[in-house]
Each structure stands twice: as structure tokens, then as C-alpha cells.
Amino acid sequence: MSELADEGLVRQWRGLLARHAAVFGALECELQSKHGLGVSEFEALERLATGEAKCRGAELTDAVHLSQSATSRLVARMEREGLVERAMCELDRRGIFVSLTEEGLRRYEQAKPTHRAILKETLTFDD
Amino acid sequence: MSELADEGLVRQWRGLLARHAAVFGALECELQSKHGLGVSEFEALERLATGEAKCRGAELTDAVHLSQSATSRLVARMEREGLVERAMCELDRRGIFVSLTEEGLRRYEQAKPTHRAILKETLTFDD
């Protein structure tokens, strides 16, 4: 039953995949070549720049749509590059607080116009 | 200027990322645990099962939204698992034809209901 509804779902999913690939690919290419940032790095920077100053690991994991382990290494990379800082969380000493460095904020603000321009170019109106 | 339009674009992109992650993650999990297939493997099988019988590498690359090298290795993996066959292309002997094996068709048809069910569960109506 509903062979037709299935076809609709598949078309929808195909569209979602295609749009995601187009935007993600363009962002990856431009952010990397112009600012030395990956898409995940930028998403993390944006979360840190616009949310509360300090951010628990789990919140960052949600924001970047990666696994916990990938997020941990993402933060490690960004810390190595001087974009973020890790601080022990006093209330729960298992956890960490991640925060932007000045350099991180600067890089985010430099990359932001590029990011928005790519979105404008590649995001079609049919969502 | 158009700080507001930017915000709209960003919201749209965030939505796209979140939907993609939700559907892709659920598909990956279920297809893997129930049928031993990744999302890319399934997309390749579907392309081969529904399009022309034989398929050039480049068409497959478009279908799965991967790089050329990743697609080449995807085909190699699937051939190793007996899901597809590679044949030399007579007209252009640089190229290959990829085609489904019986086992590949069987696995596709087994996995298809699961795939459709996950789409129904996770694809929301707001596209």
C-alpha cells in the first residue's frame, strides 16, 4: 500500500540529500580555501560566538551534529589552533567549558560574510 | 545590510543540517543493524536497481554524493561483498559498467521496506 506515498518520501529525501551536499560542499570549499576552516569548525565557532560565553561539551556536540568522540577531537584541534580554550568546570569536575579566544572570535567574524554569501548562493527557496 | 535576510538563511541552513542529520543517522543505524548496509551502499543499490541495468562510474558518483575516489572504493567494497559486479566498458575502455548481482538485488529489496519506514518516521512535513 501507499506505493505513491513512498515515492514522495523518496523524492523528498533525495532533495534533502542533494541540497545538503550542494551547500555543505560549497561551504567546505570556500571556508577552507579562504579562512582555513571546515564546516564543523565554523558551526562550533558560531555556537560559541552567539550562545552563552561558556559551553559544555554536550551542547557543542548537539550543535555540530557529530559524535561525542568526534566533537572532543574537534575541540582539541581548535584548541591546538588557538581558536578555543578548554577550562575545567568547577561545579561538575567531569565536565569542561569551551570558550572562544580572541583569535577565535576574530576568525569567526572574518569567515561569517563568506558563510552568508555561500548560503545566499546555494540555498534555494524551496527550502 | 539585510542582517535579517541573513538570519533567515542561517535558520534555513540549520534546519537543513538538523533534518539531514536526523534522517541520515536513523537510516545509517537501522540499515546497518538490520541489513548490514550503509546509507551510501543503499543509495548505490537503489540507483542500480531502478535506473538502467548498467551504470557508469560517474553516474554512480552523482547518485551517492561522494567524491570520485570514495565512490571507487565504495564499488570495490560492494563487489567484495558480492552485491555488484564491475565490467569493462567496450565502447570506452577507460570506463567501467557497474551492475547488480542477484544477491545485490535481493539485499536491496530486503532493505527497501526498512528504508521507507525510516523515511516515514523521520521526514517531517515541513520538507
Added chain:
DNA sequence: ACGAATTTGATGCAAACACATTTAATTCGT
């Protein structure tokens, strides 16, 4: 027709990912 440029698919390689496990700190149950 013939050498240069292009195209197709494969592969070496390093980076990034997910899964499973580990360590340390907190919470829960009794």
C-alpha cells in the same frame, strides 16, 4: 594522422569519523 590535452577509474596518503572502551566524578538506592 599524430602529439597535446582531457577524461576515466584506481590508489597512496593523511585527516576525520564512529564505535567501543577507559578514567574520573557525580548521582542514586538503600
Added chain:
DNA sequence: ACGAATTAAATGTGTTTGCATCAAATTCGT
């Protein structure tokens, strides 16, 4: 209050990915 269960983040490991490159085949320009 104290041991068991849970949670947070880090890390070992194998797989997958993209980039750059390569070899082989075709196409293009003259």
C-alpha cells in the same frame, strides 16, 4: 553514608573520506 549505577570527556582502533596523483584510453587541434 557508602557501594553501584550513571554521566562526561578522552582515547585506542579500524573504517571511510577527500585530495593529489597515476596509468590507460579517448578526444581535440592542427
